[in-house]
Amino acid sequence: MPKEKEKEKLVEAITDREKDFAQWYTDVVKKADLADYSEVGGCVIFRPYGYAIWELMRQQMDERFKATGHENVYMPLLITESLLQKEKDHVAGFAPEVAWITHGGQEKLTEKLCIRPTSETLFCSHYANLIQSYRDLPKLYNQWCSVVRWEKTTRPFLRTREFLWQEGHTAHATAEEAQEETIRMLNIYAEFCENVLAIPVMKGQKTESEKFAGAMATYTIESLMHDGKALQSGTTHNFGDGFARAFGIQYTDKNNQLQYVHQTSWGFSTRMIGGLIMVHGDNSGLVLPPNAAPVQVIIIPVAAHKEGVLEAAKAMQERLSKIVRVKMDNSDRSPGWRFSEHEMKGVPLRLEIGPKDLEKNQAVLVRRDTGAKTIVSLDAMETAAPALLTEIQANLLAQARQRLHERTYTAADAEEMRKILDASPGFVKAMWCGREACEDQIKEQTGASSRCIPFEQERISDVCVCCGEKAEKMVYWARAY
């Protein structure tokens, strides 16, 4: 009885978000058809709905990259061991977690290859060949690809052994230009998160111990999940001329002098699908902001066998398809079943149309974020549906902003920080002396790591939250994914 089995599958509710956040997350991933597990431990299958969200994110981000002069390239998947080792901090950071290829076909390779964990070394080697003169600068390259890092504990989207991302790699004539690029891309990430994903972020610099392997400075956007944990949502790195010196990337300037280039890199990954789930989702499943929703409006004909209903639903789909991403679900399942399914999938707006609606030349629009119903004349749908989508997008961002605001605290000492984080986790603003020992101790005592040194500094006190000595910076701390 396959039909019965399928019905059971749906009525079975997902885990309560407040009771077991981790299990709730896994339930949403599976039941919203976002991802599935694969035969290879720690790697997931992106199912059509999950991949469609990534396609939307990729497309909108790619437009932003191209509008700021970046070009897409594609570098090989494989890196020779000797190439990976050229920059010493970089190899120290990544070598412990790469996958090694030792055989090609039946033959043992003369030199081991690893699958790219990130592609700095490949870009540097290419730039060393490509860049000769100041005329060749800047080089503003990006690539969309997957990378592999041999993680021990994994969770769909948040931490997997293979993940999809984009990695930008740029080379500039001067240190100033490289720094400008590093901040420009951070701002693009932040704007994208807010306007597309409806996720507000904290912007700032990583501490020395949290920065990228080989970087001079790493910048980050950090967002707050519903369980009060932070998610590192995108990072940009200024390499100075460190990689250029290791790889010999030099150009002849206008005065005919040889100079090293200054480089940046920046990355944003499918982990933010996890962010979408954990920021907006609820006990009915996923809640997607319209700008990241593969289906923005789902049309559900009710009693579709009654005269005119299906035709009206189809006509509406045809009309709306010109302005929004719309689908119709006319399966033989009950309206309730179909309502739940598209709620689980986080479709922002449901359009119900039945015989009684048709008599009145109207339909019902139901918002996924608030559940609010609006009766709309069929003639006004091209205005009403997009207007509601705009409202939903704005509301999700406003709600997330409100939570971020409410759950950002200040602490004067580590004990206070621990209490806050135990009672109601979130970001804690606290002063820091600048020493790694204090970071380590705070982590041990509270479970919170330094998330960033925000650009907008406040002077909460004069002394470090840990050692009580002179404070250098205000830092955002949080327990994090």
Added chain:
Amino acid sequence: MPKEKEKEKLVEAITDREKDFAQWYTDVVKKADLADYSEVGGCVIFRPYGYAIWELMRQQMDERFKATGHENVYMPLLITESLLQKEKDHVAGFAPEVAWITHGGQEKLTEKLCIRPTSETLFCSHYANLIQSYRDLPKLYNQWCSVVRWEKTTRPFLRTREFLWQEGHTAHATAEEAQEETIRMLNIYAEFCENVLAIPVMKGQKTESEKFAGAMATYTIESLMHDGKALQSGTTHNFGDGFARAFGIQYTDKNNQLQYVHQTSWGFSTRMIGGLIMVHGDNSGLVLPPNAAPVQVIIIPVAAHKEGVLEAAKAMQERLSKIVRVKMDNSDRSPGWRFSEHEMKGVPLRLEIGPKDLEKNQAVLVRRDTGAKTIVSLDAMETAAPALLTEIQANLLAQARQRLHERTYTAADAEEMRKILDASPGFVKAMWCGREACEDQIKEQTGASSRCIPFEQERISDVCVCCGEKAEKMVYWARAY
């Protein structure tokens, strides 16, 4: 003197296509900035211009896939050894050429993993979990990714150890539906080649010895390169229920009976960038059909320092950008230098505008395919430029069709076939008895392999071109890449 060096680089002509086709090909790849070599032997770097061509191809093909109901997914990069081995013909075909991963981070893996050479086994394993009932069918999945095959001899785009492609994988309730899908996708490939790439193709079935490892039947589109060699340009496979039996992919039909699904797969790769070069290119470099050209119109202001020239060029760029892919090259290099550079890159249409043109409110349009110049009033540009692009697209297809027609021969015996192929290579139509031994002997004697058994059969004679016994089929033979 970097500027001097760059000038020299350009004036140095590429190898003559008729003298050394292979070297001419490599020159175009490098000098049109399509690809570069990487540190890992046999893997290339897709440079921005080469990757932009792939993006255009991908986008237009993806539209065709989605319009026929296919959905994109993403499967893991890695396959366990045991999974690869599940279908015996498949593993026999691919195991000799896969890259093996033995270590993750510092640890030896308990089971070897290979990088996907193709993803049948991953899709089958997923489908076995996913498909329960006839309601779950058909499954029409596709993915865009890279695959790795440890080839011994490589050439940019045509044969590399890593290449980009799409692979479609579908599961159907019946054998008829699977066969329909196999032919539908072959027709989409053929239509795409003709209408986007301006490359006419031969359609047909592969012989037993040329079919895909694990397939019941393989279909192919074959195109003719300028040197008279054939290029396999896309293949579709009908697996019957062979993989379904090996992986246990069963569904409950409407009568509550367990049935095996019937499957297909089909792939199209970056090798067709090589096809574009070898079908349309000439001794001035690449020639791109407008539908596959990242830049369709290049605007070259001449004497841009003269009053009004640059402004007029910019205004024209702004106007044309609404209807075509247009760029302006206002570098300080000579007009001649710039003309050559964009000819090398195969830009279909050049728009020259200088002070004298401006006086007459006109510009000169120069076609890349014929070199023909047209003087066009600036006011008429929105009509004239797209019209010329349409003509160029049609002309390139017509020329390629003409060559294909002229270089398709018939042969009665292997000796005649050899003579034809030595004198003026192309496709040779000849009858075949259906035995692999004859295929092998023809290959040995003439260097030509069976390319396909065309759908449109002709009865050239009654006997096999090789053994003289009763002929079963007419086959297209050619020396091939």
